[in-house]
Amino acid sequence: MLVGVAKRIEKLQRLFFWGEGASKKKLHMVDWNTICKSKANDGLGVGHMLVKNIGLLAKWCWRYGSEVNSLWKRVLCAKYGSDTKDLRWKWGSSTKGSFFINTISRLVNEDSQAAGIIKDGIQVVIGRGDRVCFWEDIKWDSIPLRIAFPRIFALSTTKYGRLLEFGLWQGSNWVWEVPLRRVLIGWEKEQWNCFNFAQSCIKVRKMFSDKVAWSFCPHGLFSVQSFHKCLEGDMRGNRLKSLQIWNNYCPPKVEIFVWNLLKERVLVKDVLSHFGMDLSSNMSCPLCGKCIETVDHLFLQCNWSWNLWLEGLSWWEVSCASNDKLIQWWEGWRGLCPKSKSKSMRAWYSVFYAIVWTVWESRNTHLF
Known part of the structure; x- marks a missing residue:
């Protein structure tokens, strides 16, 4: 595209x-x-x-x-x-x-x-070796063999062959045979020993075909x-708070509203003032008329809203101290969620969605 x-x-x-x-x-x-x-x-x-x-x-x-x-x-x-x-x-x-x-x-x-x-992500799964490029596709410590063992690669007489060309089957056992153009000397033997150890870790399977697998998926596709x-x-x-929002516990528009709410991107008066709207003459909360209307105040600190929370908690016979920040209240709400029954979990989260949506609807009714 x-x-x-x-x-x-x-x-x-x-x-x-x-x-x-x-x-x-x-x-x-x-x-x-x-x-x-x-x-x-x-x-x-x-x-x-x-x-x-x-x-x-x-x-x-x-x-x-x-x-x-x-x-x-x-x-x-x-x-x-x-x-x-x-x-x-x-x-x-x-x-x-x-x-x-x-x-x-x-x-x-x-x-x-x-x-x-x-x-x-695209990893080669070795089978019989007829599709695997020996020096390129096989890796040692996530590095192709030609880079991991540069001297052995330079001395090899077959630089672009398949794995099947670097050994043979003796009965049911695979025996490696890497042809070199001369006898190794000095320090080259040390690299050759490491190379042989790397070869011993490669499993060639006669009855299986070579294939690729996607390493970032459990099923390999x-x-x-x-x-x-x-x-x-x-x-x-990190798995963020949004993981518990998108569970189809309520209509999509409510889920999106809660998503905006937890990011403090709901159009309360405090947010509107930051966008340049002149609301200095009327910044108070429409539900209680006492404090500046912020996300935390409207949905949690306001007496009208807090009474709703207390009523919702009373249905579950749960008591909880108030909190100054809505995001912390949400995390605490998640922590109190019943873990054993899916229906109870659905109902528990639905109470949260219902309360914040009711507060927002009531606020808009008072204003408009």
């Missing part, structure tokens, strides 16, 4: 999401990058178009290794002079290649986070979603 096309699509997405048009503008309560993050990473899961495009291109690298006799692969290999047995995408970008081929080649060969994820998670850092990041 062209960059200009992706940006145009994202612009249409933003206009739809924020409800804007040619004749009207609205306040953008949350920045677009946050909205595009996955729900597990405190976003809404919309996703950047360019990131999705990179994930789909990465899927072609996966398909190139996992599909052997597919028509599209045979055509590409015949046109660009490659072997259909190859497990990894090894073409570089050139003026002779098509736009599609050059785009994938740049993605794989460039020094970027996406290229690193592709290289680390590539998915664009798992690629996005790696690119976004979900697999290394």
Whole structure:
């Protein structure tokens, strides 16, 4: 996908999401990058178009290794002079290649986070060894053998062969035979010993075919979603509060409202004043009329709201001290959630959603 096309699509997405048009503008309560993050990473899961495009291109690298006799692969290999047995995408970008081929080649060969994820994620699973490039596909300590043992690679007489060419079967046992162009001397023998140890750790299985596996999924199959998670850092990041928001315990508009609320992006008077609206003459809470209307006051500290919380807690025969911050109150609410029964958990979270939504509806009724 062209960059200009992706940006145009994202612009249409933003206009739809924020409800804007040619004749009207609205306040953008949350920045677009946050909205595009996955729900597990405190976003809404919309996703950047360019990131999705990179994930789909990465899927072609996966398909190139996992599909052997597919028509599209045979055509590409015949046109660009490659072997259909190859497990990894090894073409570089050139003026002779098509736009599609050059785009994938740049993605794989460039020094970027996406290229690193592709290289680390697509792992070669060794079978009988007829598709595995010995010096390139086999790694020692995450480094290809030709780089891990440069002197042995330089002395080898077969630099581009398959694993099957570097040994033979003696009955049910695989015996390594790496041909060298001369006898080793001095320090080379030490590297040769390390090389032999690395070979002994490689398991060749006569009855299985070579294949690729996606290391970022338990089942070993590539998915664009798992690629996005790696690119976004979900697999290394913290599981944030949003994990407990998106559980279909209430209508989607209420879930999105709670998401905005916990990020303090609800249009209370204090937030509106930060956007430049002059509300200095009437900043008080519409429910109690005593304090400035902030997110924490309106939904937690206000006497009217606090009575709702006490009533909701009384249904469960739970007593709890008040809190000054809504986000801390939410974390405490999660901590008190029943763990044993799913119906009880659903009801417990529904009480939280119902109370904050009731407060917001009552506030708007008082104002409008």
